[in-house]
Amino acid sequence: MSLTPPITLHNLSFEWPSGQRALTDLDGTFPSGLVGLTGRNGSGKSTLLKLIAGRLTPTSGSVEASAPIGYLPQMITLEKDATVAQLLGVDAVLTALKAIEAGSVEPADFDAVGDNWDVEARVEAELNRLGLGQVSLDRKVGSLSGGETMLLAVLGLRLAGHEITLLDEPTNNLDQPTRALLYDLVQSWKGTLIVVSHDLELLELMEHTVELHAGELRVFGGPYSAYLQQLDTEQQAAQQEAKTAQATLKVEKRQRVEAETKLARAKRKGRAEQLGGNMPRILANSLKQKAESNAGKMRSGLDGKVESAQAKVDAADKKVRTVEHINLDLPDPQLPAGKNVAIISSQTTQQIIQGPERVGLIGPNGSGKSTLLRQMISGDPTRSGLKGEIYLDRVGFLPQRLVGLDDQVSTMDNVAAVAPSASSGEIRNMLARLLLRGASADLPLGSLSGGERFRVYLSTLLLAEPPAQLLILDEPTNNLDIDSVRQLAEALQAYRGALLVVSHDQRFLEQLNLDYYLEISAQGTLTKSYPNPV
Numbered sequence: 127m128s129l130t131p132p133i134t135l136h137n138l139s140f141e142w143p144s145g146q147r148a149l150t151d152l153d154g155t156f157p158s159g160l161v162g163l164t165g166r167n168g169s170g171k172s173t174l175l176k177l178i179a180g181r182l183t184p185t186s187g188s189v190e191a192s193a194p195i196g197y198l199p200q201m202i203t204l205e206k207d208a209t210v211a212q213l214l215g216v217d218a219v220l221t222a223l224k225a226i227e228a229g230s231v232e233p234a235d236f237d238a239v240g241d242n243w244d245v246e247a248r249v250e251a252e253l254n255r256l257g258l259g260q261v262s263l264d265r266k267v268g269s270l271s272g273g274e275t276m277l278l279a280v281l282g283l284r285l286a287g288h289e290i291t292l293l294d295e296p297t298n299n300l301d302q303p304t305r306a307l308l309y310d311l312v313q314s315w316k317g318t319l320i321v322v323s324h325d326l327e328l329l330e331l332m333e334h335t336v337e338l339h340a341g342e343l344r345v346f347g348g349p350y351s352a353y354l355q356q357l358d359t360e361q362q363a364a365q366q367e368a369k370t371a372q373a374t375l376k377v378e379k380r381q382r383v384e385a386e387t388k389l390a391r392a393k394r395k396g397r398a399e400q401l402g403g404n405m406p407r408i409l410a411n412s413l414k415q416k417a418e419s420n421a422g423k424m425r426s427g428l429d430g431k432v433e434s435a436q437a438k439v440d441a442a443d444k445k446v447r448t449v450e451h452i453n454l455d456l457p458d459p460q461l462p463a464g465k466n467v468a469i470i471s472s473q474t475t476q477q478i479i480q481g482p483e484r485v486g487l488i489g490p491n492g493s494g495k496s497t498l499l500r501q502m503i504s505g506d507p508t509r510s511g512l513k514g515e516i517y518l519d520r521v522g523f524l525p526q527r528l529v530g531l532d533d534q535v536s537t538m539d540n541v542a543a544v545a546p547s548a549s550s551g552e553i554r555n556m557l558a559r560l561l562l563r564g565a566s567a568d569l570p571l572g573s574l575s576g577g578e579r580f581r582v583y584l585s586t587l588l589l590a591e592p593p594a595q596l597l598i599l600d601e602p603t604n605n606l607d608i609d610s611v612r613q614l615a616e617a618l619q620a621y622r623g624a625l626l627v628v629s630h631d632q633r634f635l636e637q638l639n640l641d642y643y644l645e646i647s648a649q650g651t652l653t654k655s656y657p658n659p660v
Contacts, residue, residue, distance in 0.1 A: 130192050131155035132290050132318040133178055135343065137187035140170075140177060142573050146565045148173045151187065154336075154343030160312065161320045162332035162350055167577030167607045168566070169338045171322045172200050175292045178320075193317075196288035198279050200295050200322075200605060206268030213267055213275065214282035219245050220263065252281055256307050272299030272526050272601065273491030273630070280311060289317045297325040298604040299526060301491045301630045324608050326350060339447075364445035371442040375435040382428045457593040459520065459623040466517045467596055467624045468502065470644060472652035473511040477644055484625040486635050486657075489646035495628045496526050496600050498646070503598070511650050518624075522587035522594035526601045526628070533572030537562060537582050540571055545589040556585050577606045596624040603631045612637065 133156040140148045148170050165171050176182040178189050179197035211217040222230075222238035223245070239245075253259050256277060267275050276299055283291050297305050305327070312319065312331055320336075323329060329350035337344050337353065346353040461467070463481035470477050470487075479485055487495050494512050502514035503523050531540045541553050548556075557567045560581040566574070571582060580602070587594060597618075603611045615637035618625065629635055636657070643655045 132158055132192045133320070134190040135187070136190065138174075138177065138184055138189060139186045140173060140182060141185040142569060144565070144569050144573070146569055146573075149177075150341055152341065152343055154345070156318070156320060156336060157334045157345060158318050159333040160315065160331060161318065161334045161336055162329045162353075163320055163322045163336050163338065164329070164350065164353070165338035165607075167605075167610055168561075168575050170341075170575075171338055172294055172575050174338060175199075175294050175320070175322060179292055191290060193289035196283040196286050196291040198283055198291075198293045198296060200298075206266065208267045209263065210261055210265045210267070210270075210278060211263040213278050214249060214263070215286050216242075216245050216249060216263075216282070249285065252285065256281065271492045271496065273301055273304050276300060277304055277308060277491075280308060284311055284315065287316070291315070291317065291319050293319065293321045293323075295323055295605050296321065297323055297328055299491070299601055299630065301489075302632070304491050305630075324603070324606060324611065326608070360445075361447060364442065364447075368439065368442035368446050371435065371439040375432070375439050378428070378432045378435045382432055385428055456588065456617065456621045459593045459595040461595045461623045468514060468516045468518075468626070470498070470502075470514040470652065471512070472646075472650055475652045475654075477652065477654055479624055479626065482622055482624050483642075484638060484640045485627070486638070486640045486643045487626060487628045487646070488635075488643050490648050493646040493648050494650065495646055499523070499598055499600050499626075499628065500525070512646065512652065516596065518595050520590070520592060520595045522590055522597045524583055524587060524597075524599045524602055526604070531571055531583065531586070534570055536569060537567045537571055537574070540582060541585055541589060544586045545591065547591060548589055553585075553589070556589055557582075560585055575605070577610055580605055594623060596626065597621065598626045600628045601630070602627065603629060603634050 135152050135154050138152040139150050142148060152174075163171055163174070173182065175197065176199075177184055178191070179195055180189075181197065181199070209217065211220055218238050219240075219242050222235040223243075225232070225235045226239065249263070250259070253261060258274065258278065261270070261274070261278070270278070276296060280293065280296050283293075297308060300308060305325070309328065309331060312321070312328065321328065321332065329335070332349045335346045335348065335350055335353035337346065337357075346356055461482050465481055467479040467481065467483070469479070487498070489495055498512050498514055500506075501512075502516055503521070505515075532543075537557065538550070538553060541557070542548070542550075545553065554567055557563070562578060562581055562585075566578065571579060574582065584602075587597060602614065606614065611631065611634050615634055619637075619639055625638070625640075627635070627638065627640075640657055643657065645653050645655060647653070
């Protein structure tokens with residue numbers, strides 16, 4: 127077995143065209159096997175994966191890979207016009223096979239096929255194993271659910287057999303059964319797999335955890351829980367070190383003040399003795415100079431101790447991590463309790479949402495949840511028996527695929543376009559409460575991380591004038607780090623309008639204090655159920 131690390135970073139730096147630095151002089155290696163890459167939103171995880179995959183070019187430094195790399199980007203579900211065959215990475219092989227079957231003797235076709243003469247049979251077997259045997263290879267990605275798209279993309283990389291594979295948030299949009307299928311794929315993965323995810327169960331399958339924090343890369347042995355345990359131990363020690371350093375600094379400052387007081391008293395006493403006695407002037411001046419010299423040395427020594435203590439405080443404080451919080455003050459949309467908000471119906475059942483009810487829309491991948499939400503917003507009919515109608519004009523919709531804003535212009539300009547009466551200061555204040563500060567607000571939307579991008583879309587809903595009386599959120603926790611998911615739930619708990627949420631993140635749903643669930647089955651039936659009491 128080779129001891130060469132699969133990925134090595136040499137002074138890696140990347141700067142966006144705007145001048146914003148994403149990574150600076152990053153050094154480090156990734157171990158072999160299953161590796162979870164963790165870090166807060168905006169720390170540069172997705173940018174780092176793009177640099178490793180060759181999708182971005184470093185501003186300086188380099189990435190050294192021991193083998194060819196496969197890569198699943200975070201925004202795979204935006205590629206709606208691709209076919210399933212393209213998503214699986216077998217379209218070129220299938221095209222060449224068809225050409226050969228039709229009589230082609232072109233060397234390029236035989237080169238494209240290589241040893242993959244049984245590719246159709248292997249793909250069919252894998253699709254059946256994942257419960258996707260009904261999916262045609264000619265089908266468009268845009269017609270698939272987000273979960274189906276993601277699972278097929280991961281399967282495509284597995285079929286490709288790369289020695290190194292990078293997955294960016296692979297469990298986005300996956301329901302629990304589909305996640306279980308993905309976990310099976312990961313556990314039997316051949317080669318090195320580097321995963322960015324906020325899915326705790328997936329991170330627990332990892333053999334190593336690599337953290338990107340404060341511009342540094344650090345390797346921890348074991349899965350996410352082991353990383354958290356070690357980090358907690360280190361933070362307890364860092365907090366104690368900071369507390370001790372603060373106490374020492376306080377003592378040194380007090381001693382400095384006490385010494386200065388003693389010096390002042392001695393100076394006054396010496397002056398009084400000189401004025402009241404018969405000491406010769408030359409002797410008095412000599413004693414004065416000696417006293418001042420000794421005082422200067424004492425001050426210098428005490429100042430040095432204070433400066434040294436302050437340096438230790440600063441060094442200790444740097445080791446203590448602080449968690450920034452999303453801080454949202456959501457306006458009251460003034461929604462009466464008995465007002466009809468929306469109706470959702472199947473062929474046999476209908477459910478009316480009234481007043482500020484908080485509803486979770488759940489069901490397996492492909493059952494039509496996102497399609498139903500889009501139909502409710504657009505009013506266009508669906509092919510299934512499910513349909514919905516909204517009775518309000520003031521509705522905020524956060525789509526699963528985060529489309530509708532301009533990736534080429536800044537965050538500020540995107541928000542200003544939907545909130546024309548808001549001042550620049552008001553917009554910046556809102557973005558700051560969503561942890562998008564300073565230069566981040568002026569960067570093109572397309573250059574932001576998935577979590578930052580989500581916050582921009584959310585801000586366009588929260589700055590609506592007048593405020594939305596119904597918020598419809600489709601998989602809002604996609605790409606959010608674990609702290610941000612909890613903070614989003616806390617913010618939405620304070621929202622006093624109606625809430626309709628689609629999410630496969632059960633922890634998030636439990637934190638929202640929902641009134642009830644509407645569950646859509648694979649057959650398109652609609653049932654109502656209530657959350658289990660905590």
